[in-house]
Amino acid sequence: MRTEGGHGERRLQGLGIAPGIAIGRAFVSDNSAITVSERRIELAEVDSEQKRFARAVETAIKQLKKLKTKAVALPGTAAEEMGYLLDAHLAMLSRSRFVRGVERRIVEERANAERAVALEIESMGESFAAMGDAYLAARIEDVRVVGQRLLRNLTKTPYATFKSLAEGTIVLAEELSPADIALMDPKQVKGFASVLGGAEGHTAIMARALGIPAVLGIADLLKDAAPGDAVALDGTTGEVVLRPSAATHARFEKRRTAIERAGRGLARLKRLPAETRDGVEILLEANLELPREISQALSVGAQGLGLVRTEFLYMNRDDLPDEDEQYASYLELVRGMDGKPVTLRTLDIGGDKLAAPLAELMEGEGNNPALGLRAIRLSLKERSLLDAQLAAMVRAAAHGPVRILLPMISSVGEVRAAREQLAHVARRLKRRGVRMPDELPPLGVMIEIPGAALAADALAAVADFFAIGTNDLIQYALAVDRGDERVAYLHNPLHPAVLRLIQFAVEAALRAQIPISLCGEMAGDPRYTALLLGLGIRDLSMAPANVPRVKQRVRAMDLAAATQRARAIMDQLDDARIASLLDDFNELA
Ligand code: PEP
Ligand code: MG
Numbered sequence: 001m002r003t004e005g006g007h008g009e010r011r012l013q014g015l016g017i018a019p020g021i022a023i024g025r026a027f028v029s030d031n032s033a034i035t036v037s038e039r040r041i042e043l044a045e046v047d048s049e050q051k052r053f054a055r056a057v058e059t060a061i062k063q064l065k066k067l068k069t070k071a072v073a074l075p076g077t078a079a080e081e082m083g084y085l086l087d088a089h090l091a092m093l094s095r096s097r098f099v100r101g102v103e104r105r106i107v108e109e110r111a112n113a114e115r116a117v118a119l120e121i122e123s124m125g126e127s128f129a130a131m132g133d134a135y136l137a138a139r140i141e142d143v144r145v146v147g148q149r150l151l152r153n154l155t156k157t158p159y160a161t162f163k164s165l166a167e168g169t170i171v172l173a174e175e176l177s178p179a180d181i182a183l184m185d186p187k188q189v190k191g192f193a194s195v196l197g198g199a200e201g202h203t204a205i206m207a208r209a210l211g212i213p214a215v216l217g218i219a220d221l222l223k224d225a226a227p228g229d230a231v232a233l234d235g236t237t238g239e240v241v242l243r244p245s246a247a248t249h250a251r252f253e254k255r256r257t258a259i260e261r262a263g264r265g266l267a268r269l270k271r272l273p274a275e276t277r278d279g280v281e282i283l284l285e286a287n288l289e290l291p292r293e294i295s296q297a298l299s300v301g302a303q304g305l306g307l308v309r310t311e312f313l314y315m316n317r318d319d320l321p322d323e324d325e326q327y328a329s330y331l332e333l334v335r336g337m338d339g340k341p342v343t344l345r346t347l348d349i350g351g352d353k354l355a356a357p358l359a360e361l362m363e364g365e366g367n368n369p370a371l372g373l374r375a376i377r378l379s380l381k382e383r384s385l386l387d388a389q390l391a392a393m394v395r396a397a398a399h400g401p402v403r404i405l406l407p408m409i410s411s412v413g414e415v416r417a418a419r420e421q422l423a424h425v426a427r428r429l430k431r432r433g434v435r436m437p438d439e440l441p442p443l444g445v446m447i448e449i450p451g452a453a454l455a456a457d458a459l460a461a462v463a464d465f466f467a468i469g470t471n472d473l474i475q476y477a478l479a480v481d482r483g484d485e486r487v488a489y490l491h492n493p494l495h496p497a498v499l500r501l502i503q504f505a506v507e508a509a510l511r512a513q514i515p516i517s518l519c520g521e522m523a524g525d526p527r528y529t530a531l532l533l534g535l536g537i538r539d540l541s542m543a544p545a546n547v548p549r550v551k552q553r554v555r556a557m558d559l560a561a562a563t564q565r566a567r568a569i570m571d572q573l574d575d576a577r578i579a580s581l582l583d584d585f586n587e588l589a
Contacts, residue, residue: 007243009241009242009243009244009248010224010242010243011239012193012221012240012242013240014193014215014216014218014221014238014240015197015215015216015217016215016236016238017214017215017216017235018204018208018211018212018213018214018235019208020211020213020236020259020263021213021233021234021255021259022190022213023168023170023190023230023231023232023249023253023256024168024170024190024191024231025168025170025230025231026169026228027166027169028173028222028225028227029174030173030174034148034155034157035155036118036155037112037114038112038118039115040110040112041106041111041112046106046110049112049113050103050113052113052154053103053150056113056150057150059153060146061090063149063153064149065090067086067182068082068083068086068087070182071083080295081206082178085178086179089145097124098120098143102117103116113154114151117147117151118151124140125140125144145179162180162184162189164188165188167187168188168190170190170191170192170193172193172222172231173192173193173194174194174196175194175195175196176192178203180203181207181210181212184212186210186211186212191214191231191233191235192212192214193214193215194214194216194221195218195219195221196217197216207235213233213234214235215239215240221240224242225242229242230243230244231244232244232248232252234255236259265552266552267548269555270299270300271301272551274554274555275554276533276555276557277557280533281538282538282540283517283538283539284301284303284541284542284547285304285305285306285343285517285519285541285542286302286305286542286544286547287305287307287309287519287541287542288307288308288544291336294336294337295336296544297337297544298337300544300545300548301551302340302547304341304343304541305340305341306467306517306519306540307345307405307519307541308330308333308342308344309345310326310346310348310389311349313326319357320357320358320385320388321388323387323392323395326388326393327391327392327395330344330393330396330402331395331396331399334397334401334402335399335400339400340401341401341403342396342400342402343403343404343405343541344404345406345446346375346386346389346390346393346404346405346418347385347386348408349378350374350375350377361381370476370481374408376406376407376408376409376414376418377414379418380414380417380418383421386418390421390425391428391429394422394429394436394440395429395434395436397437397440397441398435398436398437403441403442403443403444404422404441404442405445405446405465407446407448407469408446408449408472409449409452409459415445415459415462416462418443419462422443423440442464443464444463444465444467444514444515446467447467447501447505448469448470448520449472449473449476450473450501452505453468453473453501454501454504456504457508457511457512459508460514464514465509465515465516466505466508466514466515466516466517467516467517467518467519468502468506468516468517468520468537469520470493470498470502470518470521471521472520473498474491474492474520477498477501478490478492478497478498492575493522493528494575494579494582496572496575499531499535499578500570502532503535503536503570506536506537510536515539517539518537519540523540523541523542523550524540524546525546525550526549526553526586527583527586529550529553529557530553530562530565530566530582530589531566533554533557533559533562533563533566534562534563534565534566534567534569556589561585565581565585568581569582
């Protein structure tokens, strides 16, 4: 490829946030260049400055509404993503903390509108950053983007457009907003890179949703990039090369061909059933931590949410989420999944997962937090916590299929106590006259303590379903701290003890005719798929990104052969032999 602009190849390293290889010509954007005059105003100007700000807000609202009508036409999940995002931006412009903050600064600090906006962005950014939370860090980006829009409106600076670019363009910019990305036509824009931006931000989410390879956070990206320069970009590794040499160019081309070939295979799978060669359908579900991850679950074709870790609603904050806040979160998931099952697990705090607002309750949990007051034990001790969760879950169940899952169950008594609590909460909700489902949601238990697996027949008599949590099951069966890298080599899913516990639980569930799924990390690794299906599991729940590869494995396998191999494996006592029997099978089918 011919090179223009600066001199010779220049390699840069950033954060790869949307996978894929892009090779093309640079379009260098100066989208961030707004000339703003910040000044102190006289008392007499306060009123006119307030009005100027109100007009800028009004224009911004109109612009966002217009963008919303355009966003509907975006491909795939990008339309939905953009819709959520624009709603969030619109909310920020209607009597929000941000708008009130700017107005206050105009009056109290006598700042002109531009200065008031800039100061408010800065101060909100600082207070969000002080909370040290990735989710809030991403919200800073939203505040800045909305602020930039207001500054543009105040200074009447038009937006640079990414609408009509030459085919094969790679956009290089100081910062790109999600709205910028939405205007990009993937046929023209092959990739983009920017100086600012993080992997959690909406710009990154949009890039992934649109499938545009992208790299963010390259400090000296614009130093010697010139329009028309050849650029090669790897959205996985974060490598960006300006004016690549012939050898570099060939290296990127080779990777592009390999990725495209693999991607074509996996993407085709999305709409295909997760069905074995001998015609047995397997349920592949997603594990979710935060409601906002739902679009990823949907985009890979997950057939439900097999595990929602609600404890993440309690983290990175000082107060507890109340019933209404939880209801809103769960409802978002139920609506998002549109009739597919959503399994909400009650709080699993303790051990390696801690939350500030619960710190006091957890105090004195002893020297061995993994065996202490955690998960269901805490919920049953602090009934108000469980009440709020169960009430929110039952309310969400009025809008779609919800299952309630109890973590760290070790005894039948815990399940009975939780069920009584559920009935009590339901009666109270009925009295309150809130909308209820016709039937209470099924109440299931995690099988993640070896004792629970060994007593699975007893638990099956009181539970409506099982979900095996191999992460903890392995930790407790083999006495291996799952968070300690020094003993990580012992955390072995193929240990005969672990496999026997899984088998025990599966057989108890089958005998009792209750559903059973597996939602530990093991579910997302295609190496174990044949063995788990061979043991009788038909429902696997995993991180959304793993769904395509596991589906590929399911579709390549003959379940009868996998069942036979699982039997042979269960006769073995040595984990090395188990591993080789499994790996040989995986190579053949
Ligand atoms: C497990 O223990 O396997 C599980 C799925 O739960 P968590 O990882 O949240 O403990
Ligand atoms: Mg667990």
